[in-house]
Amino acid sequence: MILIIAKKDIKLFLKDKKGVLLTFLLPILLITLFAFAFGGIGKSSTKMTRIKLIVSTEYPTEKINKVIADLRSVKQIKLIEKPLEEGLELVKKGSYVAQLVLETVIENGIPRLKYQLFVDESKRIQVGFLEGVLRQYVVKGKMARFFSEKFAGMSVKLRQKIKKEMNDTFQSSGLEVVSVSEKEVDKDSLGLIQAVSGTAIMMLLFSIVAVGGGLLDEKENGTFKRLITAPIKPLHLLFGKLVMSICVSVVQLLMMFLFAWIAFDLHIFKDVISLLAMVFCTAFAVSGFGVFLVSIVKTRQQLNGVSTLIIMTMSALGGSMIPLFVMPVFMQKIAVVSLNYWGIQGFYDIFWRNLSFIDILPRMLVLLGIGGVMLLISMPLFKRNLQELS
Amino acid sequence: MIQFEKVSLAYDTHQVFTDLNLSIPKGAVFGLLGPNGAGKSTLMHLLSGLLQASSGTVMINALDVKQHKLQVQKDLGFVPQEIALYEAFSALENLHFFGSLYGLKGNLLKERISELLALIGLESRKNDLLKTYSGGMKRRVNIAVALLHNPSLVLMDEPTVGIDPQSRNRIFEIIEKLKEKGTTVVYSTHYMTEVARLCTQIAIIDKGEVLVQGSLEELLQSSSKESQISISFQEDVRAIELLLPVDFYWKGEVLVLKCNKNEALTSVLEILNLKGLNIVNIDFLKPNLEQLFMELTGTNLRD
Structure with missing residues (x-):
């Protein structure tokens, strides 16, 4: 009897071609994704991703210009020259990882070149990488000067031995790293913002799957048939679900931030308008995803497969599951395809970067755009799916 | 007046109707009889706008269902075969929700709901969740929902399946009242006794074809069976x-x-x-x- 029942269930499973595809495709995709994130795949690539570094100076001298020219030859970084103020603003807004400010200072009556690196602490991995590259450059230059001044006639072999011994002394000097965050750097707070916003958006996506599930319930119990024989336009049913979904999402996000305030002292009231606007935009984007699910799924198995695939992929890529700052640079670039990325970065802007509403607006517009595009795609799909649902 | 003119409908490779012609007079209680798969529900779906004919026209009160779907649906009540209600809602909430879809609100909606609750005999249980109802009670609410907006055409797709004689009798009374009011009712069922009792016109359909149509007497006279x-x-x-x-x-x-x-x-x-x-x-x-x-x-x- 068990075998007969099992055979029947296998047959039913195989009938749903999309379900079958998703069942096998999902693990493969996730394995690939995590391999890229943690396994170092792509490391050996000959084409290394270059980190964009803003370089600024108020008073360019011949020496500073030479440093800039030398830095251009460093293959790991791509230099972009910007005026001092503008460069700093761009780093503050999160558009660039860091700004290198070069200036000449007088120390003990001798002019010295000062290297100041203004960094966005939320991009720890890239900052660390840049620091390493720049320190190497600065130390190399300083050591070369030191040896040419003090031991001009020394043999190459002896120089290398001394250089190796002295390396540590030079490593700790020359490059001053400054965080652009207006408040004191609190690494726990950054982690908290990451944890709250990342998890909130991922959970929101999971809860929005219920929208699709609700529609399937209606299909199964016949209420959907009744709804579409009522004098209402089919798309109104879709929009109704969108509105419901936005409301649920807004409440869910606010509850999560309130919880973070109560439990972890996250300062959620510093810019309430931006927070509310960001919550709405995130809710809209996520709800757009919800109605997209409504429009494409026909069976519960498809719903489970499609939603898990998209949510896990977007969450892994966008920084919900793994913080973006621990991901390789190329993964951080791919992250922009995920709505989680825009949501998380938006909340970083509010809580970490302390940006104004106007500065956060572009991220909000991207989220609204994602929601809008999802909705536009969903409309014809839903109409086409209507007869099968009824 | 309902008119099917040369209606054809195909699902994938399966041809359900080919040049179907059928006319249902206004105010009739029209019984649709046919074995499983004969096309009874599909015919109902064509009338309700759930399905669209591949060719031909379905007219209700001189309106083409395809072209004036929303207008037709405003004056149409549909009782699906399933108990198409929200189990997590009470009868009152279900009636309220579906009534709102037809633009009923305020006192008018309240009045219609209480009239219908009285008609289906569920006033005392109106606030109980539907999932606590018996099959017969749910069937009665299923019908009431379709009558909220006083439609001139009611489609009933096997409304008495699996219910107790008391509920069935109450449903018959509801249909008798609709008949008195002059409401056109299209009633699909497997039960001959129901059709014989309720319907002024009967059609027997099979494999997408209307085999016979007329009053009960006319059908029996047409029978080749001898007394x-x-x-x-x-x-x-x-x-x-x-x-x-x-x-x-x-x-x-x-x-x-x-x-x-x-x-x-x-x-x-x-x-x-x-x-x-x-x-x-x-x-x-x-x-x-x-x-x-x-x-x-x-x-x-x-x-």
Whole structure:
């Protein structure tokens, strides 16, 4: 009897071609994704991703210009020259990882070149990488000067031995790293913002799957048939679900931030308008995803497969599951395809970067755009799916 | 007035209707009879706008359903085969929600809801969640939802499946009231007795074709089945050789004559009298709807 029942269930499973595809495709995709994130795949690539570094100076001298020219030859970084103020603003807004400010200072009556690196602490991995590259450059230059001044006639072999011994002394000097965050750097707070916003958006996506599930319930119990024989336009049913979904999402996000305030002292009231606007935009984007699910799924198995695939992929890529700052640079670039990325970065802007509403607006517009595009795609799909649902 | 004109409909490779013509007069209680898969529900779906014909037109009160779907749906109540209600809602909440879809609100909606709750006999249970209701109670709410906006056309797709006699009787009363009001009702069922009791017009359909249509009397007259006369005797007379002017057969100890003519009966009775047989009873058997249905649709089992 068990075998007969099992055979029947296998047959039913195989009938749903999309379900079958998703069942096998999902693990493969996730394995690939995590391999890229943690396994170092792509490391050996000959084409290394270059980190964009803003370089600024108020008073360019011949020496500073030479440093800039030398830095251009460093293959790991791509230099972009910007005026001092503008460069700093761009780093503050999160558009660039860091700004290198070069200036000449007088120390003990001798002019010295000062290297100041203004960094966005939320991009720890890239900052660390840049620091390493720049320190190497600065130390190399300083050591070369030191040896040419003090031991001009020394043999190459002896120089290398001394250089190796002295390396540590030079490593700790020359490059001053400054965080652009207006408040004191609190690494726990950054982690908290990451944890709250990342998890909130991922959970929101999971809860929005219920929208699709609700529609399937209606299909199964016949209420959907009744709804579409009522004098209402089919798309109104879709929009109704969108509105419901936005409301649920807004409440869910606010509850999560309130919880973070109560439990972890996250300062959620510093810019309430931006927070509310960001919550709405995130809710809209996520709800757009919800109605997209409504429009494409026909069976519960498809719903489970499609939603898990998209949510896990977007969450892994966008920084919900793994913080973006621990991901390789190329993964951080791919992250922009995920709505989680825009949501998380938006909340970083509010809580970490302390940006104004106007500065956060572009991220909000991207989220609204994602929601809008999802909705536009969903409309014809839903109409086409209507007869099968009824 | 409902009019199907040369309606064809196909699902993938399966042709459900080919040039179907059917007309249902205004105010009729129109019974749709047919075996499973005959096309009854599909016909209802075409009327309700759930499906669109591949070709031909479906007109309701001079409006093409395809072109004026929303307008048609405003004046149409649909009772699906399933209990299409929200189980997590009470009857009141269900009625309120579906009434709102038809633009009913405020006192008008409240009045309609209380009228219908009284009609279906569920006033005292109106606030209970639907999932606590019996099958019959749910069926009654299922019908009430379709009547909220006082539609001039009500489609009922097997509304009495699996319910107790009391609920069935209440549903019949509801349909009788609709008939009195002049509401057109299209009623699909497998139960011949329901059609015979309620419907002013009947159509038997099978394989997407209307086989016969008319009043019950008209259908029975059209039957090729002859009336039969059964004669019971005081004792078992089957051993006696009979030469009768009509076809006959024995059903147990009862003699069944395949005839409906009195002259034939007279001569049979004379012969039986001559043989000295003692007749104790004579029954006149007329063909019924079920016989006609089986005659038209066959006895093969359907999926």
